[in-house]
Amino acid sequence: MPLNVWTEFARSEASALASTSAPLMTLTYRSRAAAPMTTDRLRELHQAASARNRAEGVTGVVLYDEQRFFQWIEGPPASLARIWSSISQDSRHTDIEAISVHAAPTRLFSQWDMRLFTSRREMTASMASPALLADPDAHRLATLAIGDDVESARTLLRSAFARIGSVHQLTEQLIEPAARYLGDLWSDDDCGEYEVTLGLCRLQTFMRDITAGSVPDRASDPLVVLVAPLPGEIHLLGATLGAEAAWKAGWETHIRFPSTEEALNKIVATNWFDAIDLSLSPALHREHRLASMEHMIDAVRRASRNPSLIVVAGGRAFHDRVATRADVGADAIHRSATDLERAILQTQHRERPSSDSR
Ligand SMILES: Cc1cc2nc3c(=O)[nH]c(=O)nc-3n(C[C@H](O)[C@H](O)[C@H](O)COP(=O)(O)O)c2cc1C
Incomplete structure (x- = not known):
C-alpha cells in the first residue's frame, strides 16, 4: 500500500480506537522490515517501545522473524491509538497490514510491556501456560486461515501438533478456539461470513491432514x-x-x-x-x-x-x-x-x- 493511502487507513483505525468505549482493546498486525534488523537496531526499537508502552499502560509481544514483524498490543483505547499512530508511520517497516482490532475482556500479556521474540519457536516455547499459548496461537491460526498465506496456517498447526502431541488437545486448545475467534471477527464486523466459512473449511482440511492415517483400536462391541x-x-x-x-x-x-x-x-x-x-x-x-x-x-x-x-x-x-x-x-x-x-x-x-x- 503506498504510504499516503496507508497513513489514511492508519489514521482511521486510530480514531476508531480512540472513540471506542471498551476499557481494553487489542490490535494485531503484521509487516515487513524495510531493511534487515541488526541485533542493535532491534534492541533500540525494543527499549524505546517498552518504555513508552509502560508509560501508556500498553502490553504485548512483537515477533521479528525472517524480516517480518508480527505484533500484538493491548491496552486502553486512547493509549493504543497513540502508539498505533506512531507504529504505523514508522519507516523501519513497510507492508503493514492490520489483522484485527477489537475489545478484549482481559489482558493476555499483562507481565510484558513489550516482549520481543526473534523466532516463532522461542515465542511458542516461552508462552508455556496453556491459556496464554492457546489464545495468541488460536488467534494467529484464525487470521492466517482467512488470509492469503495458507501455508503459514498449516505450518503453525503442524508445529503445534508436534509440540502438543495429541489431536484431542490440539482440538481443544487450538482448533475450536480458532473457530470461535473467526466467529468473533465476524461479530465485530472484522470479516464476512464468507471468510468465516472459508477459514473453518481450511481448519477442517488441516485437521484431516494431521489425523489421516491414524487408526484407533476398535471397541469390542462398538457403539x-x-x-x-x-x-x-x-x-x-x-x-x-x-x-x-x-x-x-x-x-x-x-x-x-x-x-x-x-x-x-x-x-x-x-x-x-x-x-x-x-x-x-x-x-x-x-x-x-x-x-x-x-x-x-x-x-x-x-x-x-x-x-x-x-x-x-x-x-x-x-x-x-x-x-x-x-x-x-x-x-x-x-x-x-x-x-x-x-x-x-x-x-x-x-x-x-x-x-x-x-
Ligand atoms: C515493528 C515495530 C514495532 C513497534 N512497537 C512499538 C510499541 O509497541 N510501542 C511503542 O511505543 N513504539 C513501538 N514502535 C516504535 C514506534 O514506531 C515509534 O518509533 C515510537 O513509539 C516513538 O514514537 P514517535 O516517533 O511518534 O515519537 C515500534 C516500531 C516498529 C517498527
Missing part, C-alpha cells in the same frame, strides 16, 4: 454413531471434529451431511444408530437455529429405527452457554468435540438390543 451437522448448517467443522472423536473412541462412526430434515430422518429410519451427534456452527452462536434444532431432534427421535436413540448436541451456542440441553431437547450436550465420548457414555444407560435384532 454405532452418526455424526452430522444440523441440516441447513453450513459450518461443517464441528461435525468433522465430532466424527474424529467418535472414531478415536473406537466406535463405528458414520458422518453424513443431510441437507434437509427429511434426509436426516431417512438416514436414521433406514440404519441403526445408538447415538447421533448433531452440531451447529463451532464459530457462531446461531441462536436463530435453536428452535429448529429442538424441532429436528424431536423429529429424529420419532423417525429413528432405534427407539432409544441417544441425541447429543454441540456447537458454539453450547460452549458459550447461550443454550442448554433442555432448550433443544437433547439427551446431552458437549462444549467441545473432545467431550463427545463422555456425553454419549453418560447417557448410555439403556439396554442395547443384540446386534442381530438391531
Whole structure:
C-alpha cells in the first residue's frame, strides 16, 4: 500500500480506537522490515517501545522473524491509538497490514510491556501456560486461515501438533478456539461470513491432514454413531471434529451431511444408530437455529429405527452457554468435540438390543 493511502487507513483505525468505549482493546498486525534488523537496531526499537508502552499502560509481544514483524498490543483505547499512530508511520517497516482490532475482556500479556521474540519457536516455547499459548496461537491460526498465506496456517498447526502431541488437545486448545475467534471477527464486523466459512473449511482440511492415517483400536462391541451437522448448517467443522472423536473412541462412526430434515430422518429410519451427534456452527452462536434444532431432534427421535436413540448436541451456542440441553431437547450436550465420548457414555444407560435384532 503506498504510504499516503496507508497513513489514511492508519489514521482511521486510530480514531476508531480512540472513540471506542471498551476499557481494553487489542490490535494485531503484521509487516515487513524495510531493511534487515541488526541485533542493535532491534534492541533500540525494543527499549524505546517498552518504555513508552509502560508509560501508556500498553502490553504485548512483537515477533521479528525472517524480516517480518508480527505484533500484538493491548491496552486502553486512547493509549493504543497513540502508539498505533506512531507504529504505523514508522519507516523501519513497510507492508503493514492490520489483522484485527477489537475489545478484549482481559489482558493476555499483562507481565510484558513489550516482549520481543526473534523466532516463532522461542515465542511458542516461552508462552508455556496453556491459556496464554492457546489464545495468541488460536488467534494467529484464525487470521492466517482467512488470509492469503495458507501455508503459514498449516505450518503453525503442524508445529503445534508436534509440540502438543495429541489431536484431542490440539482440538481443544487450538482448533475450536480458532473457530470461535473467526466467529468473533465476524461479530465485530472484522470479516464476512464468507471468510468465516472459508477459514473453518481450511481448519477442517488441516485437521484431516494431521489425523489421516491414524487408526484407533476398535471397541469390542462398538457403539454405532452418526455424526452430522444440523441440516441447513453450513459450518461443517464441528461435525468433522465430532466424527474424529467418535472414531478415536473406537466406535463405528458414520458422518453424513443431510441437507434437509427429511434426509436426516431417512438416514436414521433406514440404519441403526445408538447415538447421533448433531452440531451447529463451532464459530457462531446461531441462536436463530435453536428452535429448529429442538424441532429436528424431536423429529429424529420419532423417525429413528432405534427407539432409544441417544441425541447429543454441540456447537458454539453450547460452549458459550447461550443454550442448554433442555432448550433443544437433547439427551446431552458437549462444549467441545473432545467431550463427545463422555456425553454419549453418560447417557448410555439403556439396554442395547443384540446386534442381530438391531
Ligand atoms: C515493528 C515495530 C514495532 C513497534 N512497537 C512499538 C510499541 O509497541 N510501542 C511503542 O511505543 N513504539 C513501538 N514502535 C516504535 C514506534 O514506531 C515509534 O518509533 C515510537 O513509539 C516513538 O514514537 P514517535 O516517533 O511518534 O515519537 C515500534 C516500531 C516498529 C517498527
